Amino acid sequence: MVRKILFIVCALFILFVGCKREHGAVEPNLPPWIEIKQPPANDSIVSDTTIGPYFALQTITWNAGDDDGYPVLYKYRYITHHLYRGDSLIQDWIETEECEALVAFESSDTLNLQKFEVMAKDNRGDWSTSAVRFYYTKKVERPETEIISPNEGDTLLFLSYTTERYHGVRLTFTGNDTLNEEGEIVGFSYRVDEGEWSSFRVDTSTYVRPTLFEPPFERIHTIEVKSKNNANVEDDTPAQVHVSLIVPSFGSSILLVDETKDGTGGPERPTDEDVDAFYRNILLGHTFDEWDYKTQGFPGRTRIGDYRLIIWHSDDTGYEFNNHAGIIGDYLMVGGNLWLSGWGILSTFSPDVNVEYSVGDFVYDYLQIKSSVLNTSNDFKGGIWGEGDSVLTDTTKLYRFHYMGLPSIRVIKGRTGWTKPLVSFISSSSDTAYQGKPCGVIYKGTTYSTVLLDFPLYYMKEDGAGRVCGQILEYFGE
Structure with a gap:
């Protein structure tokens, strides 16, 4: 009788355990993996003298996968070590759904060591460990900006409002980034009388809206223009002109x-x-x-x-x-x-x-x-x-x-x-x-x-x- 009872208990235990595994067991999630692809041929990780450091603007690409799911998101950042000055800068994480990023490394020192790291997030919400690669970058010089018109000291006819034909003060400018071998100008911004800077735009001419000039209008005003290069470095000595405005009386x-x-x-x-x-x-x-x-x-x-x-x-x-x-x-x-x-x-x-x-x-x-x-x-x-x-x-x-x-x-x-x-x-x-x-x-x-x-x-x-x-x-x- 005892044997019979023991047999029944064991059978029920095995049945209970087996059913629980079949319907309720959760396998542990495997985190995704990620690796940074090989950098371009002028990689100078080992030495910055034999091949030379990178220009600050680089496209970084990576591969990622997940053995029990799939990647849904990535985030990256970089840390800059200024090797001559001895200080460091840590950038914020940036999220993306792409497997590459165009990065303009902060490169204000003569030689800069960049630690780039990227992580992947899978469909269950888990993040991978960081993939890391180091890059040397050379100093990015600031671009230069020039105002073509108006000229310094010009007197301009001015209306405080726009019309069908009058859109404001015509402003034309140019810039160059010749100090950086791989550099180029990608945008210009302007402001009037130390007001807010405009958003950067690629056009080299614009009309300065009358609303940007503070009254009294008939006085000397300062117009400034600065440029930005493809390494996201701005001209820190903007070009400027001083102009006088004349509101026509037609009297x-x-x-x-x-x-x-x-x-x-x-x-x-x-x-x-x-x-x-x-x-x-x-x-x-x-x-x-x-x-x-x-x-x-x-x-x-x-x-x-x-x-x-x-x-x-x-x-x-x-x-x-x-x-x-x-x-x-x-x-x-x-x-x-x-x-x-x-x-x-x-x-x-x-x-x-x-x-x-x-x-x-x-x-x-x-x-x-x-x-x-x-x-x-x-x-x-x-x-x-x-x-x-x-x-x-x-x-x-x-x-x-x-x-x-x-x-x-x-x-x-x-x-x-x-x-x-x-x-x-x-x-x-x-x-x-x-x-x-x-x-x-x-x-x-x-x-x-x-x-x-x-x-x-x-x-x-x-x-x-x-x-x-x-x-x-x-x-x-x-």
Whole structure:
């Protein structure tokens, strides 16, 4: 009986233990494993003199696995030992799902020993032990930055708000990382008046928003730009310029800028007094101030910002306007207006017979003209405008061999949809290639308006010139 009872007890024990193993046993988790792949061929772990240390920017890759699961996450960090200075820096752990990392090792000492370690986490939440590799890195020099524009001490026309065409102060810059053999610039950042630095961006030009300038605006402001290289090292001596801002008042009506040379008098050599008297007559009844470019130079941003309209004329074939086109462009962007006229004045931008203008050219950006062609014959008799009115050449002011009309007048071949014909070419010859083509155009925009006459008004008959002048000023609201 006793044997029977013992047999039953043993059988039940074996059955109980066996069932528990089958349904409730949990095998211990095996942690994942990880190893760092071999470094590039210039590994200098053994000696930093025979092969040379690494550049600070390196891609580190690793392999990982798990015998009873799979890796789901990795984390890495590095510790920098500055071998000359004798101190160390410990970086924070960074998590990633990738099996590689682009690491810019901190390398501010002449020679740096980097301890890189990486760990793997498996699908059960356990971490591996660290895989470790050592790298020597050489010192990373700081990049250098240069501001191209504006220039130191520039005075800039400024609005405290943006418009359709005005986006702020135009800032262009560049940088170099020539002190680092494998280095390159990867971004630029800027700030105004010691404010917050902008985020780094790869572009080498930007508009500094008006909101970054603190009032009062009409004072000296400091703009700084710094660069960063591919080893994540920033320029610690940012480039800077000091600029003065001028908020245009547009309180006065017209500034008449005369670029015509002072001649000896007679045909095609008018004196300064002759030209001044002519423009005073055709502008009779309008309020304007005169500025002689030949004796006074360029009027400057401060002065032009006082006027709603600039009339710039050059009644001979030498021009300086193109030297100041950038400033005039700034004036237009803040709401000024321009009337530009002269003897083939478009040739100041290019003397070629056939010219195509593109984005970045003053003629395209501000006059809204795409192309022009030069008429080399002396057959410009005048122009038609409005409802058939005309402005005709005054041949008494020309050399005798120009009796048929003026030479070197351009016609507008292509223009944007916002630019309209204003004055059309009248030919005195049988050549119809230029007949009826626009030699004067008007652009009326929401921010500014421009008029271009590619012929010299001084050599037109005064009555017709006065009428066309009155019509143009009406367009400008003056």
